[in-house]
Amino acid sequence: MKNNDYRNGLRDGTAVALGYFAVSFAFGMEASASGLNILQAGLISLTNVTSAGQFSGLAILSAGGTYLEMALTQLIINLRYCLMSFSLAQKLNRRTPHWHRYLMAYSVTDEIFALDAGLDHPLSPAYHYGITSAAVPGWVLGTLAGAVSGNLLPGFVMSALGVAIYGMFLAIIIPPAKQNRTLLLVVLSAMGLSFLFSALPVLNSVSSGFVIIITTVLTAGIAAWLKPVREGTAAADTNSEEDT
């Protein structure tokens, strides 16, 4: 039974691993362009397993930002995992031992959460570990490959791959925004606000980490105030993504 859950997780995680490889390849390249060595880049991916957080962390690290700025940025950008972990906690058997919870927390990512949440039965830790066993190696190996080849690849390839991560972000936010007017407004306002921060004289001296924090808190805060989400809507949305 446990073995079956693990194997199912491995199977579903393989698709995630392929996608991760491409994205973390871009991260590895960016990390090596920022002056990190291969092992440091791999260590970040192994210990963080989060695309948005790692990219913004890299920006702060190479700009020589403060540790506080780093901690706050990670807190705000990765705050969504808080909601996901809450949701997964509901899906686990109440009697699931604590050590499983500590271990599972390591790999709560957008994609792994989506698979976990898509199950129509209670979540077994073995399934989560199965996905993790496939996805995390994809993430770390992609980073190492990117960091190794980043300096070897010709400029035009690097330039084209530069948009990969943003393409992935757009693929995450646009389909739900198409269905939901409020999400569309949230997306457009956040883009507009961060554009103002890059274009206006005084605002453009704010570091990129804080721009993301300010923009996210303002936009999500105002949206939550004006358009609170009814009980269960958020969970229903994540479930529907997996209904194929």
Added chain:
Amino acid sequence: MTHNIYLYILVMAGVTYLIRMLPLALSKKEITNVYIRSFLYYVPYACLAAMTFPAILHATESICSAAVGLATAVIAAYRGKSLLTVALIACAAVFIAERILALI
């Protein structure tokens, strides 16, 4: 003062792990506050959008090729293509745009 890279990594990893672990370890009941739930629901969209634009415009050799990549990614994502497909199509569009721009 110079910063230690491993301390940066420790801060990143520590904060990220705590965010994921605390709710799993501590919550035996659901968050009921509608405002907090809604805020957390909107956060990924606001955050990913803010990180994408305008940063994507400076991700390639020129703003023109980046704009082509952006438009292509938006169309592909709008049509519901998978994450990997959208990312690869955007890269291909930038590559083609830069070859064409080089000829002009």
